[in-house]
Amino acid sequence: MLCAADVGPLMSIHLKLVNAKKTIEIGVYTGYSLLLTALSLPKDGKIIAIDPDREMFELGLPIIKKVGVKHKVDFINSPALPFLDKQLEDPKNEGSFDSAFVDADKVNNMNYHERLVKLVRVGGIILYDNTLWGGTVSWKDDLTLDKRMKTIRAAVIELNKYLASDNRC
Numbered sequence: 001m002l003c004a005a006d007v008g009p010l011m012s013i014h015l016k017l018v019n020a021k022k023t024i025e026i027g028v029y030t031g032y033s034l035l036l037t038a039l040s041l042p043k044d045g046k047i048i049a050i051d052p053d054r055e056m057f058e059l060g061l062p063i064i065k066k067v068g069v070k071h072k073v074d075f076i077n078s079p080a081l082p083f084l085d086k087q088l089e090d091p092k093n094e095g096s097f098d099s100a101f102v103d104a105d106k107v108n109n110m111n112y113h114e115r116l117v118k119l120v121r122v123g124g125i126i127l128y129d130n131t132l133w134g135g136t137v138s139w140k141d142d143l144t145l146d147k148r149m150k151t152i153r154a155a156v157i158e159l160n161k162y163l164a165s166d167n168r169c
């Protein structure tokens with residue numbers, strides 16, 4: 001699933017606000033948010049784009065090539081956690097990213113957050129998609145949701161609460 005159409009311009013504004021040049025994206029799918037990010041970065045900008053599903057990335061790749069931003073994209077065909085951990089093995093990578101966008105398996109959002117806070121520089125930005133999870137985070141309970149929706153809602157609520165109290169953010 002692509003992020004919503006209005007997320008794109010919002011992302012673009014945030015990227016420009018922090019003068020983002022080097023970014024990381026977790027959850028690429030067919031590359032809609034990746035394309036928007038690539039278009040928002042300067043000519044020598046770089047995006048490390050991570051997704052275990054190469055097939056979907058390749059479906060959208062012709063568009064990324066057509067608009068001339070392929071040189072900005074470094075696709076990593078892997079689940080994100082092992083890649084982030086590898087990056088953190090080298091202290092030089094700490095604070096080396098200007099921004100991150102997270103739109104993957106929501107149950108890992110807290111794990112991504114802990115790693116991204118180290119990888120993204122102070123004054124950079126970490127963006128999470130789906131923080132309202134279709135509005136369900138404001139519901140009194142989750143009784144009418146199926147098991148998958150319940151699990152994701154709980155993970156999103158946990159992240160939102162954590163972010164609200166995380167004094168590093």
Ligand SMILES: C[S@@+](CC[C@H](N)C(=O)[O-])C[C@H]1O[C@@H](n2cnc3c(N)ncnc32)[C@H](O)[C@@H]1O
Pocket residue numbers: 001002003004026027028029030031032033034050051052053056078079080081103104105
């Ligand atoms: C909602 S889609 C991403 C949509 C994309 N950000 C956009 O707006 O165009 C979620 C993606 O997360 C990927 N994903 C799932 N688990 C992942 C993981 N552990 N690490 C990285 N990506 C993962 C899926 O393969 C899927 O392509």
